[in-house]
Amino acid sequence: MNPPVxxxxxxxxxxxxxxxxxxxxxxxxxxxxxxxxxxxxLGLVGESGSGKTTLGKLCLGxxxxxxxTVQLNGQPFPRHRRELKGRLAVVLQHPEWALNPRLRVxxxxxxxxxxxxxxxxxxxxxxxxxxxxxVGLEPVLARRYPHELSGGQRQRLAIARALITHPQFVVFDxxxxxxxxxxQSQVLNLIKDLQAxxxxxxxFISHDIAVTRYVAHTIGVxxxxxxxxxxxxxxxxLKPKHPYSRALRLTLAEEDRAAFTFKDTTGSESARGxxxxxxxxxxxxxxxxxxxxxxxxxxxxxxxHRAEEVGAA
Amino acid sequence: xTLLVRGxxxxxxxxxxxxxxxxxxxxxxxxxxxxxxxGPWLPLGDPEEIGIGxxxxxxxxxxxLGTDELGRSVLPRIVDGLRSTFLLAGTAVVLTGLFGxxxxxxxxxxxxxxxxxxxxxxxxxxAFPPLLLGILIAAALGPGGTSAILAIALITLPLFVRVxxxxxxxxxxxxxVIAAEVSGAGFLRVILVHLLPNVLGAVIIQLTYALSxxxxxxxxxxxxxxxxxPPDASLxxxxxxxxxxxxxxxxxxxxxxxxxxxxxxxxxxxxxxxRDMIDPLRGxxxx
Numbered sequence: 001m002n003p004p005v006x007x008x009x010x011x012x013x014x015x016x017x018x019x020x021x022x023x024x025x026x027x028x029x030x031x032x033x034x035x036x037x038x039x040x041x042l043g044l045v046g047e048s049g050s051g052k053t054t055l056g057k058l059c060l061g062x063x064x065x066x067x068x069t070v071q072l073n074g075q076p077f078p079r080h081r082r083e084l085k086g087r088l089a090v091v092l093q094h095p096e097w098a099l100n101p102r103l104r105v106x107x108x109x110x111x112x113x114x115x116x117x118x119x120x121x122x123x124x125x126x127x128x129x130x131x132x133x134x135v136g137l138e139p140v141l142a143r144r145y146p147h148e149l150s151g152g153q154r155q156r157l158a159i160a161r162a163l164i165t166h167p168q169f170v171v172f173d174x175x176x177x178x179x180x181x182x183x184q185s186q187v188l189n190l191i192k193d194l195q196a197x198x199x200x201x202x203x204f205i206s207h208d209i210a211v212t213r214y215v216a217h218t219i220g221v222x223x224x225x226x227x228x229x230x231x232x233x234x235x236x237x238l239k240p241k242h243p244y245s246r247a248l249r250l251t252l253a254e255e256d257r258a259a260f261t262f263k264d265t266t267g268s269e270s271a272r273g274x275x276x277x278x279x280x281x282x283x284x285x286x287x288x289x290x291x292x293x294x295x296x297x298x299x300x301x302x303x304x305h306r307a308e309e310v311g312a313a
Numbered sequence: 314x315t316l317l318v319r320g321x322x323x324x325x326x327x328x329x330x331x332x333x334x335x336x337x338x339x340x341x342x343x344x345x346x347x348x349x350x351x352g353p354w355l356p357l358g359d360p361e362e363i364g365i366g367x368x369x370x371x372x373x374x375x376x377x378l379g380t381d382e383l384g385r386s387v388l389p390r391i392v393d394g395l396r397s398t399f400l401l402a403g404t405a406v407v408l409t410g411l412f413g414x415x416x417x418x419x420x421x422x423x424x425x426x427x428x429x430x431x432x433x434x435x436x437x438x439x440a441f442p443p444l445l446l447g448i449l450i451a452a453a454l455g456p457g458g459t460s461a462i463l464a465i466a467l468i469t470l471p472l473f474v475r476v477x478x479x480x481x482x483x484x485x486x487x488x489x490v491i492a493a494e495v496s497g498a499g500f501l502r503v504i505l506v507h508l509l510p511n512v513l514g515a516v517i518i519q520l521t522y523a524l525s526x527x528x529x530x531x532x533x534x535x536x537x538x539x540x541x542x543p544p545d546a547s548l549x550x551x552x553x554x555x556x557x558x559x560x561x562x563x564x565x566x567x568x569x570x571x572x573x574x575x576x577x578x579x580x581x582x583x584x585x586x587x588r589d590m591i592d593p594l595r596g597x598x599x600x
Contacts, residue, residue, distance in 0.1 A: 060495050062491075062494065062495065080497075081494070081495075081496075081497035082497040082499065083497075084497050085497075086496060086497070088495055088496075089492070089495060089496065090491065090492055090495040091492075092488035092491060092492065093488070094487075094488055097487035097488045097489060098488050098489060098492075099489055100489045100506070100507055100510070100511070101511065102510035102511060103506075103510075108489065111493060111496065111498070111506075112496040112497075115493070115496050115497050115498050115502070116496070116497065158488070158492065161492060162492070165496070171495075
């Protein structure tokens with residue numbers, strides 16, 4: 001059996017606090033273990049500051065973990081990124097800065113090819129035109145400048161640039177969050193279709209669990225730097241096994257953000273127990289004393305002492 | 314990019330129409346530069362010919378702005394002086410632009426220790442009062458055009474580096490730079506392809522400010538006798554020589570001073586206009 005495209009093994013990133021008197025460390029991500037297989041999408045959800053983007057950067061090798069290991073096809077990252085030869089790519093949030101405003105978009109889309117030098121220069125133009133039609137754009141757009149295009153078109157071009165080297169792994173970090181709803185669904189469908197034809201593994205980061213529902217095969221929920229639940233998408237949206245996931249899902253079902261009634265208590269976490277305990281309506285004494293680890297619960301993995309009860313509710 | 318589509322001339326006309334004050338500055342500056350370039354061929358007279366008229370004569374038909382203590386015509390001399398001022402300040406500012414942009418980009422993108430070292434050196438340079446730095450350099454290298462150029466370049470450099478670094482930092486956080494890094498783009502590619510073209514707008518604005526500061530500093534140094542040496546003249550040295558006869562021959566000082574003020578004003582107006590054009594909060598963005 002092939003190793004997963006991306007494999008994180010109990011990965012953590014801690015930053016040393018810069019303040020002189022405060023010698024503490026800040027954990028952006030801690031103890032995350034996950035794997036993404038070829039052709040699969042992991043949807044990563046969680047609130048701002050929960051470590052989603054940091055985890056994305058870890059998977060891309062843009063930052064090194066301070067604990068644990070990150071592997072690409074069972075291998076550690078090469079010393080120089082150029083050796084990756086376009087095996088990794090990213091699509092980010094802001095369509096207005098997706099493309100260099102000084103370059104014709106065709107040049108921007110071709111950039112990963114010119115960096116990897118994987119194609120003779122004579123074939124580049126044809127490849128770019130081919131890629132543009134794959135993302136549903138007229139090939140003549142390659143001669144335009146970014147400010148002549150709409151946000152949706154720019155985001156399609158960012159996807160074209162990401163996929164032009166046929167990467168094995170693509171991170172979509174809030175890739176559709178800045179688009180309006182109708183364009184969002186077009187781009188989501190595009191990503192889904194392209195994954196079906198190209199077979200890349202993907203990490204799809206979003207704060208919006210309605211969006212991940214369309215594209216993800218597996219859902220991971222981040223809370224304060226930790227993965228608190230990981231489950232197949234079908235199971236997750238029916239029966240979340242963690243109180244935090246459950247609250248997230250309620251916002252989806254009731255179309256009512258007010259359903260999310262937890263106070264923001266960041267910083268007042270129980271020192272020894274579950275990070276979520278101070279906000280959790282399910283919390284019992286044990287939750288404040290004993291930190292739950294991820295464990296298998298009816299096909300999901302959940303970091304909650306009462307996962308079975310939460311799932312059944 | 315509108316410049317490419319519509320041609321620079323129509324863009325310039327558009328600029329003058331939209332922003333009259335800085336358009337006026339641009340036209341004034343262009344006139345002064347042309348005057349300096351073609352001064353030797355204009356019927357102004359020879360700036361260095363002694364005894365063209367009586368000494369310290371009031372303005373008259375042969376010497377439109379009067380004559381100096383050696384009977385030289387003042388008008389060609391101030392045109393000549395303006396050319397020296399432009400030339401020295403301009404050369405220095407080109408040096409500042411080249412090195413300032415390079416250093417600012419490297420500091421911003423390399424970050425960490427390199428950034429810190431560069432910025433602390435820049436801070437040290439910043440701490441010198443401009444004129445003191447000029448005098449130090451003149452003392453070390455001897456007074457003259459070269460040390461004036463070096464002084465102006467070093468005086469305008471710190472602010473330039475800071476501005477370029479600040480803009481480059483914000484550009485470096487944009488998605489297209491991160492996407493390029495993920496694809497494996499190296500240091501040089503990111504700096505040359507992605508950062509440089511996107512800080513050029515700020516660089517051009519900063520160049521105009523550096524030029525006006527440079528012209529002022531050049532005049533100060535020449536006024537103190539540390540800039541160009543006789544028989545060459547710059548506006549600063551003309552002001553110093555003229556100040557001796559201020560009470561009996563004010564035409565030696567006032568036209569030169571007025572010309573210097575006008576030149577610096579025109580550069581500043583142009584700079585303000587360019588800033589308004591590029592600043593997204595105050596007008597349409599220049600892409």
